[in-house]
Amino acid sequence: MSQPVIVVVGAGPGVGASVARRYGREGYAAALVSRPAEALEALGKQLQAEGITTGWTPVDVTDQQGLTEAITRFGGFADGIDVLHFNPSAFRQKHPLDLSVDELLEDVALGVGGLLTAVQAARPFMKAGARVTATGSMAADQPWNEAASLGVQKAGLRNLVHSLDATLAPDGIRAVSLTVRGSLGRGTPFDADYVADALYAAAHQPDESWRSEVPFTGGPTTGA
Structure with a gap:
């Protein structure tokens, strides 16, 4: 395929769709x-109707084999x-005294473990200049106790992204x-389209001033 490709893991009608559209405007094909x-x-089908080359595979992100196979096919x-x-x-609305260890681990397997599986599957197909992006949240720093597992997921996600960046950077990723x-x-x-613009801009930071965590405080992103 001559088009560049973005794989969107967790593609829904919000940020996932907006990210696919944002990259689609730049000539990318989207794999969902x-x-x-x-x-x-x-x-x-909606993205295809908008002129974006799109493929998709339904899979549970916590299914390591299924996710690996889907990304490998793409x-x-x-x-x-x-x-x-x-x-x-x-999102599980339970505070720490109601949340079980099994429930916490189940949520972390989705919100953090899924990223690990996805990157490991995608790495053989990524060359210098490729990028990994993730939707983080202020819950990493300011967790709501009534949804305790979400803050743990987002803190873990950000931490893992830092480690991934340090590991991949020597290869130009x-x-x-x-x-x-x-x-x-x-x-x-905090419209999903604004978030997508900010994610696109974050992925196109200059290497010499690269940050592996970028805050988004809302509104349009300059140069997106």
Whole structure:
């Protein structure tokens, strides 16, 4: 495939769709991964109708083998992966005294472990200049105790991205998480389209001033 390719893990109607569209405007083909098959197909067909080359595979992000196989197929078909974007997290409204260890680990397996699986699967198809991006959250620093596992996920996600960036940088591949410091909402400063613009800008930072964590405080991003 002559087009550059972005793989969006956790592609839903919000940030995932907006990221696919943002890169689609730049000529990228989008490969989508998410669990709900019908919703994923609807999104894929909608992006195709908008003129974006799009493929999709429904898979549970916590299914290591399934996710690895899906990303491997995308990478093999396209003969490369230029951007891997990781979007999913689990919202479970339980405070620490109600949250079980099994529930915490289940959520972390999605919101953090899924990134590890995705990057390991994508790495053989990524060349110098490729990028890994992730949707982070202020919950990493300011967790809401009533959804305790979310803060753990986002703190772990950011930490893992730092480690991934340090590991991949010698090969010319960089990783960055965008810390969204507000609540997502259409028509607000934290509209998914603004988040997608900020993620695109974060992925295109100059190497000499690269930051593996970038805050997003809302609104349009200059130069996006």
